[in-house]
Amino acid sequence: MTTPPPQQPIPSPYSGAPVPPNPYAGTAAQQPNPYAQPAPGFPAPQGGPGAMPYDPAYAPPYAHAPAPGCRNCGAPEAANFAVRAHVGVLIMMRFHTLNGPFCRQCGRALVRIMTTKTMCQGWWSPFSLVIFTPFTLIWNLIAAMKFAKLPHPNPAPGRQPLEEGPPVHARPLAYVAIIPLLWFTWVAVNIYLDASGRR
Numbered sequence: 001m002t003t004p005p006p007q008q009p010i011p012s013p014y015s016g017a018p019v020p021p022n023p024y025a026g027t028a029a030q031q032p033n034p035y036a037q038p039a040p041g042f043p044a045p046q047g048g049p050g051a052m053p054y055d056p057a058y059a060p061p062y063a064h065a066p067a068p069g070c071r072n073c074g075a076p077e078a079a080n081f082a083v084r085a086h087v088g089v090l091i092m093m094r095f096h097t098l099n100g101p102f103c104r105q106c107g108r109a110l111v112r113i114m115t116t117k118t119m120c121q122g123w124w125s126p127f128s129l130v131i132f133t134p135f136t137l138i139w140n141l142i143a144a145m146k147f148a149k150l151p152h153p154n155p156a157p158g159r160q161p162l163e164e165g166p167p168v169h170a171r172p173l174a175y176v177a178i179i180p181l182l183w184f185t186w187v188a189v190n191i192y193l194d195a196s197g198r199r
């Protein structure tokens with residue numbers, strides 16, 4: 001701490017008398033600025049008053065590269081793509097997202113589960129029917145194509161990829177989607193008949 005300077009009459013700078021140097025002028029430059037130190041986790045510059053030993057325990061999560069390989073089984077051949085499901089019933093809507101990366105087998109298994117869930121439960125609110133469920137199904141179609149391009153996985157020791165199970169068209173719950181499709185077709189046909197004056 002600096003001791004306060006002895007009290008002196010402050011000469012006016014306009015009087016012509018010599019002005020003593022400001023006792024506080026030099027302190028800021030002499031003391032290292034505590035805020036000049038680098039944030040923990042970032043590599044400190046070599047040397048200098050702000051240098052800190054780099055401690056990886058304080059590294060923020062985004063400083064690490066994303067873990068390579070499948071999130072579920074650890075297989076190195078994985079595509080970093082999410083799988084989605086949408087549920088919409090009256091005014092209730094739920095958005096489910098499973099972020100990758102996933103290997104071919106885990107990714108395809110999740111696409112089949114999430115797509116079947118969406119085709120069964122995704123249609124029953126207005127916005128879901130028109131926007132969110134079509135978007136989710138197209139998204140999962142793209143995901144399925146990405147995962148299908150991967151080679152068969154070699155899971156990490158002691159870990160198992162998910163069972164792919166039957167394809168979506170072999171899962172009875174997926175056929176609930178016929179109901180909104182029939183309704184949509186019926187609406188479209190009626191609009192056409194009314195517009196063309198055929199009844």
Ligand SMILES: [Zn+2]
Binds near residue numbers: 074153
């Ligand atoms: Zn996997």
